[in-house]
Amino acid sequence: MTEASVQAAGEGSASAVTSAAALTDGIHLVVDALKLNDVKNIYGVVGIPITDLARLAQSEGIRFIAFRHESNAAHAAAAAGFLTGKPGICLTVSAPGFLNGLVGLANATTNCFPMVQISGSSERHIVDLQRGDYEEMDQLAVAKNFAKAAYRIHRAEDIGRGIARALRTAASGRPGGVYLDIPAAVLGEVLDKAKGERSLWPVTDLTPRQLPAPEAVDRAIELLSHAQRPLVVLGKGAAYSRADALLREFIETTGIPYVPMSMAKGLLPDDHPQSAATARSLALKKADVVLLVGARLNWLLSHGDAPAWNPDAKFIQVDIAANEMDSNQPIAAPLVGDIASVMDAIHERLKPGQIKAPQSWRDELKERTDANVAKMAKRLEAAKAAHPMKFLGALQSIRDVVAQHPEAYVVNEGANALDLTRNTIGMRVPRHRLDSGTWGVMGIGMGYAIAAAVETGAPVVAIEGDSAFGFSGMELETISRYQLPVTTVVLNNSGVYRGDDPSATSDPAPTSLRARHDLMIEAFGGTGYRAATPVETAAALRSAISAGTPALIDCVIDPSDGTESGNIGHLNPKGLTARQPASH
Ligand code: ADP
Ligand code: TPW
Secondary structure (H helix, E strand, C coil), X not given: CCHHHHHHHHCCCHHHHHCHHHEEEHHHHHHHHHHHCCCCEEEECCCCCCXXXXXXXXXXXXXXXXXXXXXXXXXXXXXXXXXXCCCEEEEECCCHHHHHHHHHHHHHHHHCCCEEEXXXXXXXXXXXXXXXXXXXXXXXXXXXXXXXXXXXXXXXXXXXXXXXXXXXXXXXXXXXXEEEEEEHHHHHCEEEHHHHHHCCCCXXXXXXXXXXXXXXXXXXXXXXXXXXXXXXXXXXXXXXXXXXXXXXXXXXXXXXXXXXXXXXXXXXXXXXXXECHHHHHHHHHHXXXXXXXXXXXXXXXXXXXXXXXXXXXEEXXXXXXXXXXXXXXXXXXXXXXXXXXXXXXXXXXXXXXXXXXXXXXXXXXXXXXXXXXXXXXXXXXXXXXCCCECHHHHHHXXXXXXXXXXXXXXXXXXXXXXXXXXXXXXXXXXXCEEECHHHCCCCCHHHHHHHXXXXXXXXXXXXXXXXXXXXXXXXXXXXXXXXXXXXXXXXECCECCCCCCXXXXXXXXXXXXXXXXXXXXXXXXXXXXXXXXXXXXXXXXXXXXXXXXXXXXXXXXXXXXXXXXXXXXXXXXXXXXXXXXXXX
């Protein structure tokens, strides 16, 4: 029991202290409920009214990772959700802290990662009359717009129910971010200990299996069995579903080529002979039957539209969310269910040899793959020799070192830094790549890296554009304080996209940046490296990973390397002042 709640129990009377053993309070109940549900880690920032909650959680055996900014803590909770398949927990203070966390909660929901943001909030009777409380805000109303669901607990006896409901909602069906509001008064509420204990329960079967109907499975098999140019697209939902062996078996026995979305890389090793990642445009343009597995036909897949796709393509979609079907294209064979159950059902109902990808189609993609690999090899060769160092020069070194550490997690954000890393760094293990995801958001870097290190204990290599890194850079201190095995590699071309934009005034250009990031980590006791060549980059990364302690490598990249917005420059509005592609 906290000092504050003992006082609240009896207003300082002697009887309150003597009966304290039979009492509990809101803070204890939150911690007990989280423990009962096997929560191992909380990511957050303390302050009124949740400081004692963080202290108690820590002393009760839950690891509390104290961040410098709530958006990074929330991103960490989201990544924890993706990596463990159970909701990650983020803890924030009222109003501003809550709002800072909200971007992570919204991003988790957008990416279908399960997490719960638990936030303290101010006095309801003051907030709701807008009388001007300390950190006043109707957080529940705000959160509803940004979360899969938002709940508020009004009585300490409902804490167990509220936490069970939040965990269940976050993890079941399409995973997402859930907001749970707990006002200060509820955290401080004192109640009978036995009654409190009876009010808590562990959630049974957090993510129940959801099986597809047999006729839906047969419909999909039928379509695939007549395909001339079948294609599988693996999305991060497939990675999340942990149906690794079933997916691999299906792909290998049918011989269907597949394209992995960025966070599905490693579900099958990137050098798998059926990977059509390097012949992606041809595969999309020509496929006649497409099996989408945990991948949405959103902007990242050109909405399934021609000319990127064959306009006559028939889509089969495996997804847990029924309303994802037909969101962009007619879905000829919807398979609604969890991916493991759907793949199981396909496996059971498929007759031997019923689906077989024609060899001519596989050969066509293989030919394009070989040609593209040869083209890329030339680019890489040229980059290796270039001075100042190019993105691809540094990335080849990083690729070679990471290849020796398949257990390492790769976190990646930026524009060019994102596109080029995705294409250069092969993944061989499922769920080992975490990136900007569905929104293309900057700022996930250090939060995702911290969660990967905390949840798995494995080495983490965060490959960051210099602008991208800045959004969460202060968490280098968190990494150093907890001595996490995170190596941050900043591909520093001194700017957003590029570092050589001219300025129209005496101020720096809007895209211009200047920093020695290696010096930053030294302020926190970590190891800083500066690498100006591919050889120096490789040496620094090798030494950082083998040390297993916090490190940052500032890679000095040619400021003229990089293109506006990386691969997605075409999304910039084309008004009168549009930058001409020729100039950048
Ligand atoms: P990507 O960006 O990799 O293409 P998306 O985030 O667009 O992937 O799509 C992921 C999809 O996976 C979502 O539509 C989500 O509903 C779905 N999904 C997540 N988990 C599961 C699961 N266990 N079973 C089935 N579908 C899932
Ligand atoms: C929360 C807009 C997209 S990419 C990017 C920004 C600011 C940074 C690109 O520069 P960086 O990488 O990281 O140095 P590189 O390799 O191209 O030089 N705010 C948020 N999210 C997004 N996506 C942006 C701004 C953006």
